Amino acid sequence: MKDVIFQVTPQVRKLAAICTSRDKVPVELYRQYDVKRGLRDLNGKGVLAGLTNISEVHAKDIINGEEVPCEGRLFYRGYDVRELTDGFLSEGRYGFEEVTYLLLFGELPTKEQLEEFKVELGQRRSLPHNFCRDVIMKAPSKDIMISLAKSILTIYSYDVEAENTSIPNVMRQCLNLISQFPMLAVYSYNAYYHSIGNSLHIHPPKEEFSMAENILYMLRPDKQFTPFEAAVLDLALVLHMEHGGGNNSSFTTRVVTSSGTDTYSVMAAALASLKGPRHGGANIKVMQMFDDLKGKISDWKDEEAIADYLLRILRKEEFDRSGLIYGIGHAVYSISDPRADIFKNFVGKLATEKGQEKEFELYTIVERLAPKLIGEERKIYKGVNANVDFYSGFVYRMLELPLELYTPMFAVARIVGWSAHRLEELVSAEKIIRPAYRSVHDRREYEAMEGREDQTK
Structure with a gap:
C-alpha cells in the first residue's frame, strides 16, 4: 500500500495495545520508591538540579523555617521584572533588545551599549541566499513550530563553524538565531497560508525597527501597525523571554547542551519541548x-x-x-x-x-x-x-496574529532565555546531565523460540 507509512493499521493498533499494557508503571510504585514525578514533589517543589545566575522564580517565603506561598515575583539577572518593564515603558522605549542584552551579558546596557546592540541584531536579520525559496517554501507545515525546527537544522548546513562550541562562536550563533527567529516564524506561516490557496507576501525586516515592530511589519500585508500594538507585543515578548532554568524547554536546552552538541541541535530540541500543549502550546x-x-x-x-x-x-x-x-x-x-x-x-x-x-x-x-x-x-x-x-x-x-503563530511567538521570545542558558551551561558545567531511572521489572530467564507462548491472547 502506497501510503501505509501514514496509516495506523490493525497490526499497529495491536502492537500499541501491547505497549500500553506492558509499559504502564503502577502509581503506587512511584510513592514506594519516593520518585519525584515530573521532578517535583507533591507540593510542587522542584528537584534542585543546577544553579543559575540568569533568572529566579520566587513564589514562597521562608517564615520560621517553613515555606509559605507569597505573591509571585520573577527576576531577570536579579532585577524584578516589574521594575524592568516599568522602566522601559515609563521612558517610552521598547524593551526586547534591552532585556535581551541583560539576559545575555548580565548587566543593563548604557544608552550607547544599547544602540550598538540594536545595530548588531539588526545587521543579523538575514537568511542564507535563497533560503526562503529553497527551504521555507518547500513542504510548508501547518504547525509552524515544525517549520521553525526544520529551518534551524537546515541553517546548520550553511554554517561552516556549526560544530564549534567555543563561547565566541556560540554567541555569534545565538545572536543570529535571536535575530532570525521572527523571520523564520512569519515566513513559515506565510508559506503555509499560501499553500492553502491564499496570496503570498514576503516583507524583508527593517534594521531600524524593534523586534516587535518587525514582526507586525512582516506579518501584515499592508505593513501597518500602531505604536501601542507594537508596545503590547514587545511587552509580551519580554514577559515570555525567560522563566528560570527549570521550565521544560530551558531544562531541555541545558540537558542537550551538556552532551556537547551544536547550537542548532540544542535549539531544535528546545523548540520540540516548547511545542507541547503542556508548555508553549x-x-x-x-x-x-x-x-x-x-x-x-x-x-x-x-x-x-x-x-x-x-x-x-x-x-x-x-x-x-x-x-x-x-x-x-x-x-x-x-x-x-x-x-x-x-x-x-x-x-x-x-x-x-x-x-x-x-x-x-x-x-x-x-x-x-x-x-x-x-x-x-x-x-x-x-x-x-x-x-x-x-x-x-x-x-x-x-493583534491579528493567526493561531498558528501563537506558540512560535513564545519561541521568538524564549530563544533569548535558551541562549543564555546554553552559554551558562557551556561556561559552568563539566558533566553530562544524566538522571537515574529505577527498573521495576522482574528478572526473567531467556526462552527459546519453540517454547514461547503468545501472551497477548
Missing part, C-alpha cells in the same frame, strides 16, 4: 476553550452558567475532556503569576482600543471563578491562579 488551548465556552453560553455575564461550564470541564465533561481549565494554575506560582499581573493592565487597554471589552470582561470572570472552583472540586496541595498564557492568546488575537 497552552495559550492555544486557552483560546480554543474560550471559543467553546462562547459557543455554549450566550450571556457572557451569567456567572452561574460560566461556573457550571467550568465545573463540567473539571469533571471531564466539557471541551477536550482533559479536566484542565487552561491558563489557570502553574507548576511554581500558587498565589499570583507576576507576568499575568503585569500583562493584564495592557490587555484591558488593548481590548478597549479594539472594541473587545465584553470579551475581556468574560476573561476576568473566568479568572476570578476558576481558582475557587478548582479548590472546591479537587484536593490540591497549593493554590492556583491565572498564568501568563491565560491572556497571551487573547492579546495575539486582538
Whole structure:
C-alpha cells in the first residue's frame, strides 16, 4: 500500500495495545520508591538540579523555617521584572533588545551599549541566499513550530563553524538565531497560508525597527501597525523571554547542551519541548476553550452558567475532556503569576482600543471563578491562579496574529532565555546531565523460540 507509512493499521493498533499494557508503571510504585514525578514533589517543589545566575522564580517565603506561598515575583539577572518593564515603558522605549542584552551579558546596557546592540541584531536579520525559496517554501507545515525546527537544522548546513562550541562562536550563533527567529516564524506561516490557496507576501525586516515592530511589519500585508500594538507585543515578548532554568524547554536546552552538541541541535530540541500543549502550546488551548465556552453560553455575564461550564470541564465533561481549565494554575506560582499581573493592565487597554471589552470582561470572570472552583472540586496541595498564557492568546488575537503563530511567538521570545542558558551551561558545567531511572521489572530467564507462548491472547 502506497501510503501505509501514514496509516495506523490493525497490526499497529495491536502492537500499541501491547505497549500500553506492558509499559504502564503502577502509581503506587512511584510513592514506594519516593520518585519525584515530573521532578517535583507533591507540593510542587522542584528537584534542585543546577544553579543559575540568569533568572529566579520566587513564589514562597521562608517564615520560621517553613515555606509559605507569597505573591509571585520573577527576576531577570536579579532585577524584578516589574521594575524592568516599568522602566522601559515609563521612558517610552521598547524593551526586547534591552532585556535581551541583560539576559545575555548580565548587566543593563548604557544608552550607547544599547544602540550598538540594536545595530548588531539588526545587521543579523538575514537568511542564507535563497533560503526562503529553497527551504521555507518547500513542504510548508501547518504547525509552524515544525517549520521553525526544520529551518534551524537546515541553517546548520550553511554554517561552516556549526560544530564549534567555543563561547565566541556560540554567541555569534545565538545572536543570529535571536535575530532570525521572527523571520523564520512569519515566513513559515506565510508559506503555509499560501499553500492553502491564499496570496503570498514576503516583507524583508527593517534594521531600524524593534523586534516587535518587525514582526507586525512582516506579518501584515499592508505593513501597518500602531505604536501601542507594537508596545503590547514587545511587552509580551519580554514577559515570555525567560522563566528560570527549570521550565521544560530551558531544562531541555541545558540537558542537550551538556552532551556537547551544536547550537542548532540544542535549539531544535528546545523548540520540540516548547511545542507541547503542556508548555508553549497552552495559550492555544486557552483560546480554543474560550471559543467553546462562547459557543455554549450566550450571556457572557451569567456567572452561574460560566461556573457550571467550568465545573463540567473539571469533571471531564466539557471541551477536550482533559479536566484542565487552561491558563489557570502553574507548576511554581500558587498565589499570583507576576507576568499575568503585569500583562493584564495592557490587555484591558488593548481590548478597549479594539472594541473587545465584553470579551475581556468574560476573561476576568473566568479568572476570578476558576481558582475557587478548582479548590472546591479537587484536593490540591497549593493554590492556583491565572498564568501568563491565560491572556497571551487573547492579546495575539486582538493583534491579528493567526493561531498558528501563537506558540512560535513564545519561541521568538524564549530563544533569548535558551541562549543564555546554553552559554551558562557551556561556561559552568563539566558533566553530562544524566538522571537515574529505577527498573521495576522482574528478572526473567531467556526462552527459546519453540517454547514461547503468545501472551497477548
